[in-house]
Amino acid sequence: MESAQRLDHNGELTLLEFPFIIRWREDRCSRCGRCTAVCPTRAIEPSVMAQRLVYSDGNNSLPATIRRVSQVVRQVNDIARHCVGCATCSLVCPNMAIMPEYNPNHKFLFHKNQGGIPYARGGRRNDATTSTLDKLKFTRISMITTPSLDAGRHEFHLRTLMGRNLPPEALPLELADGLLRPRAGGVIPPVREIFPIRIGGMSIGALSPPMWEGLAMGVAYLNEVENIPVVMCSGEGGLPPRLLRSRYLKYFIPQIASGYFGWDEIIHALPEMIEDPAAIEIKYGQGAKPGDGGLLMAYKVLKLIAKIRGVPMYVDLASPPTHQTKYSIEEAVTKMIQSVSMAWGFRVPVYPKIAGTKTALAVLNNLTRNPYAAALTIDGEDGATGAAYHVSLDKMGHPIASNLRDCYLALVKQGKQNELPLFAAGGVGKEANLAANAAALILLGASGVDIGRYIMQAAAECYGDERNRCNLCNLGRCPRGITTQDPRLYRRLDADRVAERVVDVFKTAEIELKKVFAPMGRSTQLPIGMSDGLGVADPAIAERLQISYVC
Amino acid sequence: MCRLSAISSTEYSSVMEAIIALDTMKEGHDGSGLGVTLKDLGGEFANLKKYPIFSGICTDAGRRKLDDYMEHRGFAVKFKWEPKITEGPGINVSRRGHYLATVYQYPDAYRDRPQADKEELLLGAHQDLRRCGADDESIYAFSLWPDVITLKEVGDPLEVGRFFGFEEKPLTARVVLAQGRQSTNYAIQLYACHPFFLQGYCTMTNGENTAFVPNRHFLTSRGFIGYTGYDSDSEIFCHTLHYVHHQLGYPLPYYKDVATPLKDCEFAARPDGAVLGLLKRSLRQLCIDGPNCSIGFLPDGAVFLFQDSKKLRPGIVGGGPGKYGLMSEECGLEQLLPRRQRQSDIIPMRYDLVIISPGAQEVKVWNQRNGSITTVN
The missing domain is CATH 3.30.70 (Alpha-Beta Plaits)
Structure with missing residues (x-):
C-alpha cells in the first residue's frame, strides 16, 4: 500500500x-x-x-x-x-x-x-423542470358551436397596444350633429400598436456589436418589409449614436436604469432626433436578479462601449440596485415617469419594468394613479441576465405566471385592465415554445411579452441551458460571440445571419399565434385576459391562476 | 345556433306571429327554449304604458317574497296578468310556477321624481328580486320596466308559445323579440335564455361570443350594478349597448363601432374617422369576436340588427312601412310577411346596421365603412 x-x-x-x-x-x-x-x-x-x-x-x-x-x-x-x-x-x-x-x-x-x-454567471435560473407556462394548455376549441377559423387564410389582427389607454369616459370627445369628434384642447396619451412579442432589454455592452446589430437589423426588416411591428428595448447602455438620429429609432425602446449609462449620449441627441422612440423603459428591477443592479464587467468595457456609455475603458460598470437619486415610490416611479415623458413632449409612452415580486401590486396601484404611466413590464424569475451572482439567479425572484395574473385581476377589480397594459417577461420561450408561452400569458392578462434569452438561443445559437451549460455571458468569453466585446470572439457571429434568424423567429411566432387563436375563434382583437381559453392538469395551478382544471 | 325573430309594427302584433316565424326556422335550433320580450304593449296593457311591469316566474314562496318586497319598497299593484297556461299532449313544457306580468304604481315618493331616479329605482329593485330568488329559484326576475314584458321557458318554442296560451289569447306589442334555443356553451337555464333586457335596452343574439370573458370583465368592472348575470355570453351585447348608448351617451351606430370595430386603415373613409381609433382602443375589451348576429331595441322603440364579419349566413330584414320583420333566417321572414316586396329585403353585410325607426314607418341602413345612411323605404 x-x-x-x-x-x-x-x-x-x-x-x-x-x-x-x-x-x-x-x-x-x-x-x-x-x-x-x-x-x-x-x-x-x-x-x-x-x-x-x-x-x-x-x-x-x-x-x-x-x-x-x-x-x-x-x-x-x-x-x-x-x-x-x-x-x-x-x-x-x-x-x-x-x-x-x-x-x-x-x-x-x-x-x-x-x-x-461567490459564483457569478450569466444565463437564467438553473431549473430544467417544466415551467408553469409550459404546463398551460389551450382547451377552449370552437368547432361545432362556432366554426374554427382558418389560421392560414383568415385575417388576423395580432397587435397589441403599448401606452396609456384613456377610459372611454375620459376621452376628449364631443357630440355634434350625431357624430363624435375630438374636443379641442383634449390630451390623448401616446399609444403604439405593436406586435405582442417584444425583444426585451439587452444592452450594447452586454451584447457584442454583431449581436446587437443583428437584432436591430432584424427588427427594422420586420417592420419595414414584413409589416410585423416588433419593437426592441435597448437595455441599459444607450444606443448607437447614428441609430439615435435615424428614422429607425421608432422601433426601439431606450431603457433608463439606475446607472443611467448611455443617457448622456441620448439626451444630447434629443434635438437631432427625427423620430420619437417607440417608448422609454425605466428599469427598476430585473427578474433574473431582483434587488440587484446591472453589471458590466471591466473586460467588456472596450472603446465603443466606453464611448456610448460615457465612461473610461476597462472599469466595472455596476448599476446600483435602485435609482439612487430617488427616495420613495412616488419619486422613483411617478416623478421619474413624468420627467422622462416631458423630455419627449409627452409624445412617447414611458413605463417601468420591475422584477416579479410580491410587491408588484403596490407598484401597480401607484401606476394606476399616475396618468403618465404607459404600461408595466413584469419580469419573472426565469428571466436571464448577462451577469449576476448565482444565488440571485437561482434563488431570488417570483414566477411570472401568478404575478402577472394577480396584477391583471387587480386591474380588473379597479376597471383599469384596458388602461394600463401589462407586459410579461421571464422565461418566455424557455422550452422553445415561444408562441404558446406568449399566448398563455396573453390569455392570463398580458398585453404582450418580452423575450431575451430565447432570441439569443434561436437567432445566434446561444449554448446556454438550464443545466448551467455555458452561461459565461459575464466573462466576455462567449464562445458564440454573442456576449463579448472581444473581436476575436464576436467575429464568429455574422450580424446578417442573426438578423435573418430574428425575422424567421417572428414570422414563425406570428403563424403559431394564429394557430393558437384561430381554433378559439379569436382574430379581431388580441384575446387579452381570455382565461376561459386555458386549462391545466395541475389543480393547484388552476386554482391559483383561476383557470380550468383539466385532466 | 340560436334563431332570432323580431317584429316592429305600427299596429300591435301578436307574440305568436314571432313564435311561428321562429318555428319555421326550426332546423336551426334545438328547441331547448323560448324567450320573448315585448315592448310598447297592446291589449290590456295599452293604457298602462307609464307604469313599471314586473315580469318573471315565481313559486308560491317566491310570489310571497315578491309581494312583500314590492310592498316594502312602496310599489302598489295596479294590474295583474298571468298567461292562461295550457298543458296536455303535444306540449312538453313543465310548469315552473306562476308566470307573471304585474303592473305597479311607482312608490309615492318617486311619482314626481326625474326619469333617471325612477330608472335607478327599477334597476335596484330588479336586482334585489333576482338576487333574493336566486338561491332557491323561487323568483326568476326577467324585467321590471314600464311597458315591457319578458317571458322565458325551456322547451320547443312553439310548444312554449302554446303553453302560455298565446294561440288563444296572445300578448300583443309593437315591438316583439323572440328567440329560440339557449346559450351556447353554458348550462341550460332560464337566465341564459335571450332576449336580455336592461333599463330599456334589449338584445338577442345568435352565435358564440368568443370574447366573452374579457367583455364580461370589462363590463363588471364599470361599477354599474346592472352589469351582472352573464349566464350567457350573449348578455354581453345588451349590456354593451347599454354602456355605449346610455352610459357614454354615444349614438347607436357607435355601438357597432365598439362591438365590431373597423380596421385602422378603414377609418379615413368615415367623417368621424378621427375618433374611431380612440374608441377602438379605449373600448378594446368590448369588441366581440363573433360570429354573431344581434337584434335589439332601444328605449325609444327603434329596432336594429347587425352582425360581424365572421357571420357567414346573414340575417334578413324585410317588410314595409307599418310592419317589418327582422329574422336570422329568410324562411322566418317568409312566414311573417309572405306578401312583402321581396326586392326590398335587406340582407345586411358586415358593415351594415339596419335600424327600424320607432313606429315602424322607415328602415335605414347605416354603413359603418363610410358613415352613410340609406333609407330603404
Missing part, C-alpha cells in the same frame, strides 16, 4: 466533482489543437502522457514493454477553469473526437467560491 502522504491531494478535485466531463477519443483525435484553442475556460489543454505498453510480436511470444510519450487532450481539474459544457470543442473538431458530457452528480457549487468570491 502507498503511504498516505503520497495520496494526499488536499485541495484538488476529481473530475467527478465537475459539472461536465470531457470525453476525448484518442483513436479519433488528429491532435490538430482546435479544441484547446477555442475552449473559453481553458478547461482542456494539450498535454503529454507517459504510457507503458506491453506487447508481443513476431515469433517470440514473450511479452515486452515499451514506454512512450503520447500527446493527449486533458481536462484540467482546476475549478477556475471548469468545463462549462459549451461543446465548442465538438463544434470545431474535424473528427468528432471530443464532447463534454453532463455529470448529474457534480459537486461544483461546493467549490466554486475560491478566494471568498
